[in-house]
Amino acid sequence: MDKLNISYCSDKYQYTMGKTFYDLGLQKKIAVFNMFYRSAPDKNNWAVVSGIREALEMISGLGSEDISFFERFIPGDENHEYREYLANMRFTGNVYCMQEGEIAFPGQPVIIVEGPLIEAQVIETPLLCIMNHQMAIATKASRVTRATTKPISEFGSRRAHGPWAAIYGAKAAYIGGCMSSSNIFTSEIFGVPSTGTMAHSFITAFGCSIAGELHAFETYIKSHYGEPLILLVDTYDTLRCGLKNAIKAFLNNGVDDNYEKGFGIRLDSGDLAYLSARCREELDNAGLKKCKIFATNSLDEYIISDLEHQNARIDAYGVGDAIATSKHNPCFGNVYKLVQIGGQGVLKRSEDKSKAINPGFQITYRIIQNGSFKADVTCLRGDVLSRKIEQREAITLRDERDDTKVTTFKEQSYDFKPLQIQMMKDGVMMLKEKTIQEKRNYYLSNLQCLNETEKRIINPHFYKVDISDDLYDLKEHLIDSLVKEIRDFDEPELK
Amino acid sequence: MDKLNISYCSDKYQYTMGKTFYDLGLQKKIAVFNMFYRSAPDKNNWAVVSGIREALEMISGLGSEDISFFERFIPGDENHEYREYLANMRFTGNVYCMQEGEIAFPGQPVIIVEGPLIEAQVIETPLLCIMNHQMAIATKASRVTRATTKPISEFGSRRAHGPWAAIYGAKAAYIGGCMSSSNIFTSEIFGVPSTGTMAHSFITAFGCSIAGELHAFETYIKSHYGEPLILLVDTYDTLRCGLKNAIKAFLNNGVDDNYEKGFGIRLDSGDLAYLSARCREELDNAGLKKCKIFATNSLDEYIISDLEHQNARIDAYGVGDAIATSKHNPCFGNVYKLVQIGGQGVLKRSEDKSKAINPGFQITYRIIQNGSFKADVTCLRGDVLSRKIEQREAITLRDERDDTKVTTFKEQSYDFKPLQIQMMKDGVMMLKEKTIQEKRNYYLSNLQCLNETEKRIINPHFYKVDISDDLYDLKEHLIDSLVKEIRDFDEPELK
Missing domain, CATH: 3.20.20.70 (Aldolase class I)
Structure with missing residues (x-):
């Protein structure tokens, strides 16, 4: 088997777009991309972060192919200079990520990439490929393990989508709460306990x-x-x-x-x-x-929950395809969107205004009281609200879609944690690598800070997820000017 | 990234079971395993074969790890001899496979592995992992491409379950009828046309x-x-x-x-x-x-079919997650079952008798008349029916579950093709590697031989899939003796 160079497991269009940026001399323009998802699978409301380690390794691998590699899909004399650029292009930017085992809510940046435009653009496909896979599996494992207090072993290598999915899926399943895996490599590489x-x-x-x-x-x-x-x-x-x-x-x-x-x-x-x-x-x-007594046979969170309600005399469960393929919802919806270029916030419009993306360079704070997660708010870095939070001043959070919903936290009454941690600086990894057990424990400790009603596998309560007024205003401003511009642009022809 | 040694991307239990076989000196006993599936995803009735090349490469890779690899998951002095055996163990048996692009029906052996017990046992997990992934994707691609006469491009790398799934899934999608892929490596490795x-x-x-x-x-x-x-x-x-x-x-x-x-x-x-x-x-x-006009956006076979019925003015479609994750049914159900050991047919019983597996060393014939596939029948190698078919004598096929359903083919009135081709002999690959275009063309030519009613994406007609009388008798005999033995075994305690 050939070595799988995941840094270049990419869509061709990343490199054709890059060519145009290169021709225009935009390659050093600083871009900010957010990776986030819009809704969690299985109506779970939230997702478990996994895959950060592999994503950062992938980013570090940029520059590991020589020029002949690029000749094969970007041929032609006219592309010679661009190919040389690509062969020498390493990632030199900054990456801010949620930690593995973090609980992420919709719309929040799980990964923020800030760097020169082409470098930050071309990693889109492999980044999403790694993260969508592992977050699907980790979140499904979380659901299955929440269906019972009994241990769950991950058994699904034979149904996973190829050997990579088997190995790294089992890793994600462990972070998401499984007790062990049947896969030899997952045990070898990550130290996940193995069973069989x-x-x-x-x-x-x-x-x-x-x-x-x-x-x-x-x-x-x-x-x-x-x-x-x-x-x-x-x-x-x-x-x-x-x-x-x-x-x-x-x-x-x-x-x-x-x-x-x-x-x-x-x-x-x-x-x-x-x-x-x-x-x-x-x-x-x-x-x-x-x-x-161990039980297996196409089990999932619903069947296990039902067996538990019947007081089945089962001591442990083995789960295969439900976790290994995230069977009910294999497609996790992380997207990677440009939110800022050359210091200016940008967005893609959507017919449904509520689906418009959050522009600008962001940071998410989790507000904590008495060991419970109370609310999350995503701010523009350094904006008014973020400065207040960092000083633990009194804050008021407004629901983006219903401004009658307001929550206030008194000064010094709360703790907070910023969710996106800088893990790469100027292209150099800053990640202090944690063990897989630490990541799993981190997930379990996060889970304890959610309300029981937010952890249900069916119809969980919604957790409070907001954006700051400054972020809201930037978004509204961008949409409004676009709408106005489109109206002015279109009207002459309508007359 | 480490090299991914897929030959050992396995469940630990393959090797713990192997230890017992080894202790008993069973390692050279000749076993026959069938890989087959019980029902196709999305009620498709049939599946498209893909993954054979990677499966054979995986089998050939047995023996590529040294003894230190095995020490990590089979520790202990008492296992030293067994580890030495494993480190030196290459696959020395025979493998019979359907070709990539073949149309496989439920219960038919897609792959038959005949070889020394431990060698044939330990490859189960990686074999299923490769084949379940690619057959899920190829079959889904077949469904999506049958929804329209317009070309379909595969765009789903970002939603695939990791880079392996992206690359090899795109390969499977091409065999299953897609026109091109966005993935750079799929284009590089297999020569699949790339788009972006x-x-x-x-x-x-x-x-x-x-x-x-x-x-x-x-x-x-x-x-x-x-x-x-x-x-x-x-x-x-x-x-x-x-x-x-x-x-x-x-x-x-x-x-x-x-x-x-x-x-x-x-x-x-x-x-x-x-x-x-x-x-x-x-x-x-x-x-x-x-x-x-190209259209994309969470398309699948149902949406495309609907757009076609509305005469949408779309010239080509791009499909992402629906194909890349086989979204509606990510878990393809190939299983790998021991069907013969030391020359004796065996089976696992099932509470539902119709789900009992077919025992013995088998071969499937496809009966063809005037360029149309008429029926498939799986025989024991060399049994009465198989000899008749090879001579194109008159044959009568009986439905396994309803013996009033009988089909007769007159002598010399039909052609036939055996579906499982020997591709490995005594551990040596015999596969004359075909190009990806040849595999795709083979699938498309097979598709033309099915009746239109068998190709519908919703409620397709069932194609005739039978087993020979000798295979039927062996299966009945094994089940009957088991049932009798269980009754005799159990009765003393019931008294």
Whole structure:
């Protein structure tokens, strides 16, 4: 397999647009791009940030291809100078990001890229590709893990969209609350705890018979004694032979409630609520009270929530495709929009005014009282509100779409955290790399600061997400002047 | 970025199961595994095969990690010999695959792996990971491209699940009927034609004004004159300024119906049916009859089909997330099941008998009359029916679930093709690599052999998919003996 140079896993148009910027000498003009999303998948209202590390590595990789690479898709003598420029072009700007494990709300910049126009433009595609994937998976993992207090293992490599998605998706799933992953590389690269049991093919390899199943269980225990032992019991018939064979295999081979490494059975088909209750009963009767029951089989947050409501006797869940492909909503909607160029705020208009993007160089503050997140507000950097917040002065937040909705925080009554942290300065990474466990713990600690009603998997309450008056005014001003200009431009022809 | 060794992008349990096989000396026992799917996404009834090349490369990569790699997830002195075995283990078996661009029906082996047990077992996860991804995308691309006779460009790298999914997904989309891709690497690696236009950020980089939009268009044309020129017209207001600016920019810069490289506008928001009609009218009035209209904006097969029914004046479509993530159904359901071990057929039972897998070493024949695909039948290799088919003798196919449904083909009245071709022999690749264009053409020629009613995107007719009597009998025999064995096993305790 070739090395996958993700920095150039891009759309061709990034480079054709770049050519025009280059021809005009705009390559050093300073641009600010925001990466943000408009609505979270599965009506979740918020999303879990993951992928920042890979995004920054991708940005750092700009300049790693030589000129021959560019010749292949930007041919022609007339492009020689531009190709030389690209081959020598490293990223020299600044990048501000939310941390992995942060909870991001719609419209907030998850990543802000401030740098020379072409450098900042061409990274759009790989940046979105990395971030949309990982935020889809991390957010889905958050939903699935919120459906139960039991541990969830991520098992979905076989359904992920290729090996990259398997490895980095499992990373995102761990940050989003999963307990472990089945993927070898995710464990190797990130130190995510790994889990694994056995497949049906392991059982059938011992011949298609009940005796074969028992033989499979017993030899597995013998060759893995001293490790966690989880036997898959539904190959032929869970209650009539699988469970009985498992109990026999455990007891015949010295595995009982004194076994210290953990042991259990896995149910992968049938009525999991019913089967788990029956299995629990028979395991208890056999004196195997510490034998855990794992459940798998196309599980998602809704099915798990339902099993929990039925008091299924399940100790842990394994989830595959629902998390690995973010099955109900595989397409996470981060976009990357130019918000400022040469110091001037810009925006793309939208027919629906409420969808117009926030222009200018921004920063988002999270307002915290007594360890609870109360509201977020996105400001222009250094604007009136941001200065007040930094001094913890009294502030009033107004809902952008309904100015009768007003919230006031008294001076010194709140704490705050700015959500976008500078992680790259003049092209140099400033990121103090955290461990995957720290990122996961950060997500879990953030989750604790949300209200219970905001964490529901169905119909969660909306959290307060606002913009500052100065940002609002800049946006209104840009839209109004555009509308006026369009009216004046168009009218002569309407007469 | 590290090199991504896809051969080992696997679930840990493949290697823990392997340990038990190794301890029992089963590593050289010959196993046969089938990779197949049970139902196609989006009720499509059939799927497009893609990913075979990468799957075979993955299999060939077994043995490319040294012993230290295995130490990290199979630690312990007691595993030293097993780790040495794994580090030296290359794949030495045979692989039979459908060709890329083949049309595969449920239950048919898309890939058959015949080889020593551990070698054939451990490739399960990466094989499914590659194939599930590419078959999801190729099948979705097939659906989207069947919704119109107009060309479809694949634009979805930014929404794909990471860079691997972007690159190889775009490859699969091309095989499934797309005309081109925006991804640079897909074009580089596979020779897929590349396309690209411009983004809204290109327009807003010239300042948030109508004059800026015109400036953006004109400079783009100047720096790309002699290439295809497609201007994005909806940044501020499609009809009131975008289209007018585009027409002005074309005419001011010598781009008219005599321009040979192709030119057009792109609509990315609003009512595409209405806007395309209005744009067509104004373009025609301006004498730009050859100016093409491209449409994008969260399109999928249903929206495109609807636009076509409204006679939208759209010349080509760009499709992003719907194809790149197989949005409605991201999880393709290929599974990898042991069907034979040491010459004996095996199966995993299912509560639903109709879901029991087909055991034994199989081959699927496609029966063809007058250039039309009439029926498929999966046989045990060398069984009675397969010998008849190979001699083009008279055959009778029986529906597995309803034996009143019978189809007869007279002798010499039909042609046939076996669908699984041997592509690896004793671990050596036999694949004569085809170009991506050949694979796409193969898919398109297959599509022509299906009945129109089988190609509908909603409620397609079912194509006839059967199994041979010998395969049926083996399956029944295995299930019956299992059921009998389970009854006998269970009864003593019920008394």
